Every structure is written in C-alpha cells, then in structure tokens.
Amino acid sequence: MIVMRIGIAYDIRDVSAVSCEGPEDALEEYDLPETVEAISQVLSSMGYSVVKLGGGREFLQRILREEVDFVFNIAEGRGTYRSREAQVPAVLEMLGIPYSGSDPQTLAICLDKPLTKRLVKTAGVATPRWIVAESLNSRLINALKTFPLPAFVKPAYEGSSKGIRFSSKVGTIKELIAQVRFVLETYRQPALVEEFIPGDDVTVAVLDSPPRVTGIMRVLPKDGYDPDFVYSLEIKRDWNERIFYECPAQLPEFVEKRLRRDTLKSFSVLGCRDLSRFDFRISTEGIPYFLEVNPLPGMRPGYSDFVIIAERMGYSYSKLIELILESAFKRLKMKFFPRDEHYSNEEPLKCRVFDKRRL
Ligand SMILES: Nc1ncnc2c1ncn2[C@@H]1O[C@H](COP(=O)(O)OP(=O)(O)OP(=O)(O)O)[C@@H](O)[C@H]1O
Numbered sequence: 121m122i123v124m125r126i127g128i129a130y131d132i133r134d135v136s137a138v139s140c141e142g143p144e145d146a147l148e149e150y151d152l153p154e155t156v157e158a159i160s161q162v163l164s165s166m167g168y169s170v171v172k173l174g175g176g177r178e179f180l181q182r183i184l185r186e187e188v189d190f191v192f193n194i195a196e197g198r199g200t201y202r203s204r205e206a207q208v209p210a211v212l213e214m215l216g217i218p219y220s221g222s223d224p225q226t227l228a229i230c231l232d233k234p235l236t237k238r239l240v241k242t243a244g245v246a247t248p249r250w251i252v253a254e255s256l257n258s259r260l261i262n263a264l265k266t267f268p269l270p271a272f273v274k275p276a277y278e279g280s281s282k283g284i285r286f287s288s289k290v291g292t293i294k295e296l297i298a299q300v301r302f303v304l305e306t307y308r309q310p311a312l313v314e315e316f317i318p319g320d321d322v323t324v325a326v327l328d329s330p331p332r333v334t335g336i337m338r339v340l341p342k343d344g345y346d347p348d349f350v351y352s353l354e355i356k357r358d359w360n361e362r363i364f365y366e367c368p369a370q371l372p373e374f375v376e377k378r379l380r381r382d383t384l385k386s387f388s389v390l391g392c393r394d395l396s397r398f399d400f401r402i403s404t405e406g407i408p409y410f411l412e413v414n415p416l417p418g419m420r421p422g423y424s425d426f427v428i429i430a431e432r433m434g435y436s437y438s439k440l441i442e443l444i445l446e447s448a449f450k451r452l453k454m455k456f457f458p459r460d461e462h463y464s465n466e467e468p469l470k471c472r473v474f475d476k477r478r479l
C-alpha cells in the first residue's frame with residue numbers, strides 16, 4: 121500500500137524571534153503549535169502520512185529533502201513584504217508540488233488592501249472610499265483635509281488586526297494625521313485611510329469547488345448595539361468578555377442576498393481558491409461594504425473566525441480540513457479519498473509530480 125505524504129507549511133509564533141524594535145503585534149498573524157498539531161491529527165486520521173515542514177529556511181530545507189505529494193499550506197511568510205504570503209506557494213510551484221489554497225498571485229494581491237479594493241470595485245462590489253498615504257507630505261495633508269470624517273486608518277499590507285486599535289477611528293484632522301503618522305512609523309508601510317462605515321461587522325466564510333458561502337457571522341459587542349463598534353486588536357484579545365458571535369447572522373433578506381452575491385463576486389475576481397474569509401461592514405442602510413479578504417484565514421481550533429463559522433454551521437474541525445482538502449484535490453484533478461481509504465498499489469499516485477532527480 122502506498123500512503124500519500126502530505127506536508128504542512130506553517131509559520132509558528134516564536135516570541136524569541138521578535139526584534140525589540142518591532143510593534144507589539146508583530147507576530148499576531150503567525151500560528152500556534154496547537155493549530156499545526158490539530159491539522160496534522162486530522163490528516164493522519166484520514167490515513168495520510170504527515171510531514172511538518174515549518175516555514176522559512178526550515179521549510180526550504182525540508183521541502184527539498186522530504187518527498188511530499190501535496191502541501192497543506194497555512195504559512196503566512198516571512199518579513200514585512202506585502203507579498204510574503206506568496207513565498208511558500210511560489211516555491212511549491214517552482215518545484216511542481218501541488219498545494220491547498222490560493223496561488224502566489226492571489227495571496228500577494230490580497231495582502232495589499234488598496235489593490236484588492238480596486239479589483240473588487242471593478243466587479244461592482246461596494247468598498248469604503250479611500251486614499252493611500254505613503255508619506256506625510258503637503259500634497260497628502262491637503263488631500264486629508266478634504267477627506268470625509270470620521271475616517272478609519274490602518275496599515276495597507278497587514279491582517280490579523282495588526283495596527284487596528286480603538287484609535288484607528290479618527291474624528292478630527294489632527295487625529296487623522298497622528299494616526300497616519302503612527303502607521304507609517306510603526307509599520308513602515310503606507311497607511312490606508314478609509315471612510316468610516318457605521319454599522320455591523322460581518323465575516324463570511326467561503327469554501328470552494330464550487331465556491332459557496334459556508335456561513336455568515338456577525339460580530340456584536342456584548343455591551344449592546346453600537347454602530348461605531350470596531351473589531352480591534354484590543355477586542356480580539358479579550359473576545360470572551362467583549363463580544364459575541366451571531367452565526368448564522370440574522371440579517372434582513374435583501375442584505376444577506378447582496379452580501380452573498382458580493383462575496384462570491386469578490387472570490388471570483390480575486391482568483392481565490394479552496395477557502396477564503398471576507399470581512400464586510402454592513403452600513404446602517406443595509407449596504408455591504410467590502411473591507412478585506414483573508415485567503416489564508418486563521419485555523420486555530422475553537423478560536424479563529426473561520427473555524428467558529430464552520431462549527432456553528434455543523435462542520436467539525438476535521439470535517440472542515442477534509443472539505444478544504446477535497447476542494448484542492450478536485451481542482452487539481454487528484455483523487456480524493458475520504459477518511460480510512462488509502463491509496464493502493466492498483467491505484468498509483470496520480471499526484472507524485474515531485475522528482476528529486478530533476479533538481
Ligand atoms: N472603513 C471602516 N469602517 C468601519 N470599520 C472599519 C473599517 N475598516 C476596518 N474597520 C474595523 O476594523 C476591523 C479590522 O479591519 P480589517 O478587517 O481591515 O483588518 P484586518 O487586520 O485585516 O482583519 P483580520 O483580523 O480579519 O485579518 C474591522 O473588522 C472593522 O471592525
């Protein structure tokens with residue numbers, strides 16, 4: 121019997137690796153060992169042989185040494201580059217190894233929030249009005265002076281709430297300039313200035329092959345409805361006390377219809393694959409405004425939004441991993457064997473495209 125070897129690519133949150141000069145949320149997007157362990161256990165229980173590949177240099181060494189047939193990718197990439205999420209899939213494409221999730225191009229685009237907004241806008245999806253502040257020169261300050269307030273300021277190439285604080289919502293030009301300066305200096309990248317959309321925060325999980333909305337979750341503050349509520353880092357770190365998750369979200373029918381349509385339009389125009397999570401703000405008039413997409417959403421059991429949505433919609437953690445794998449295998453035209461069915465000698469591996477001798 122030949123058992124398929126699946127590698128997991130990931131970046132672990134290693135506190136010792138943070139430089140003293142980095143912002144305190146520098147490692148926020150990286151994964152905890154328990155997430156890798158949970159994915160590994162599901163894949164093993166499905167009968168696959170699992171290889172933990174890690175990230176960065178360790179990943180490069182292991183991917184050349186280990187003969188894996190497929191990679192389950194959750195690696196966020198190294199450094200602060202806006203295309204860091206593309207690093208692992210780019211290497212895998214170079215080596216001809218199939219993997220789960222979006223390709224390097226989509227991952228690179230989606231970490232760049234202004235670029236992503238331009239693309240979804242061309243597909244007819246509403247997104248808050250915005251400008252990008254690359255430096256605080258006089259031309260930019262003049263542009264900021266006419267920008268509608270309140271506004272919302274965030275780093276242009278981050279996720280996991282990095283750089284999103286209570287102070288991100290600004291009501292005066294003075295606060296706006298100060299917050300732009302904070303982002304430019306702390307995150308060393310442009311600041312995205314958006315019109316603040318009062319209303320509800322919703323996040324939409326999509327699974328693929330074919331693309332479908334798996335569930336919609338509304339994030340609500342525990343201390344009562346507040347259209348100015350912001351799902352900031354302070355709130356995420358204290359989520360148990362501060363918020364509750366409503367899933368499925370109780371939205372008016374016309375809102376939900378448009379939200380589903382706009383989510384799938386965005387998934388398609390951005391070229392997402394296998395899974396993605398979309399964040400929208402629903403205005404008080406019921407218009408869904410696209411905020412951002414996470415083509416590599418967090419997968420921490422019992423904690424990450426995508427996992428919570430899946431659970432509330434009736435999918436266990438192992439079912440979720442199985443569905444992601446099934447989508448990737450379908451797309452790659454690889455044979456998918458659910459739990460307890462292995463590859464046999466009569467069924468040679470259709471996916472063994474990696475050949476060390478070619479290197
Ligand atoms: N234009 C806006 N108007 C109102 N609120 C906003 C706006 N942009 C962001 N927010 C608030 O800030 C939160 C985080 O913003 P966003 O989703 O862009 O950041 P992120 O760090 O990429 O998120 P994630 O943790 O999902 O990766 C949103 O969920 C929302 O509550």
Ligand SMILES: [Mg+2]
Nearest residue numbers: 280281399412
């Ligand atoms: Mg978000």
